[in-house]
Amino acid sequence: MVQFSAPNLRAQVARFTRFVIVGGFATALMYALLLVGVEGLGMTPVPASVVAYGLSAIANYALNRRLTFRSTQRHRVALPRFAAVSGAGLIINTLIMYVGTTMMNGHYLVVQILATAVVLLWNYLGSYLWTFHQPSGR
Template sequence: MSLRILERLISRQLMAFLFVGGSATLLQFVLLMLLVEAFGSGKVVASASAYLLSAVYNYLLNYYITFDSQQSHWATLPKFIVVVAAGVVVNTSVFAAALPYLPYLAAQIIAVVAALVTNYFLHKFWIYRRRE
């Protein structure tokens, strides 16, 4: 594979990854606001629900579009579920802790950052860990 083709692939994949992640975060905030403002859901439950729904969106788009995975869902889904479970625990815990002190959208921003850090380390040191 030539360097030029590799650069295009990486660039396309990186752009797709950033788009999917950004749009999943936007979806999470839209769902949170919709659940709280339109349906009167409790903020903590709405935050956890929005996180889980946006995680499914994120998984499907990354699986089919960003990485065009050839692995079966049986191979990829178990690790995804563990990462999402850890992420939703961190997101919900940080959100609930910040909520008494901040407006709910500001609390969600802090929770998203905390979940992002957690997800990064789980991906780096567990899912994509280099075997030596």
């Protein structure tokens, strides 16, 4: 259960700040890979986004485990959980990209920004509450 005391709130804000910084790096990597896929390799936006998301997830896992959540959870536990949360995030991302670019004819970068915001919240909650959950409430 999440407590809402002042020290706990400060810890939550600090953790979320680290999550945003790590996520910013992973997101920058994802956008760079997306641009390479679309502009450099001639891929269509949805598959390029899927590939970019998957590759950036590797860096995201390692950095969030170590820096954001300072988790001692074993990889054999945390990695499958991360894959499940990230996989659900990928589905959310892909649906937003598909609807936004294919059905609504939006520019792929604008739609990706919206998708990134939605997936950020999903991934933080999944990571905090399940993937890297520490019984001590860290």
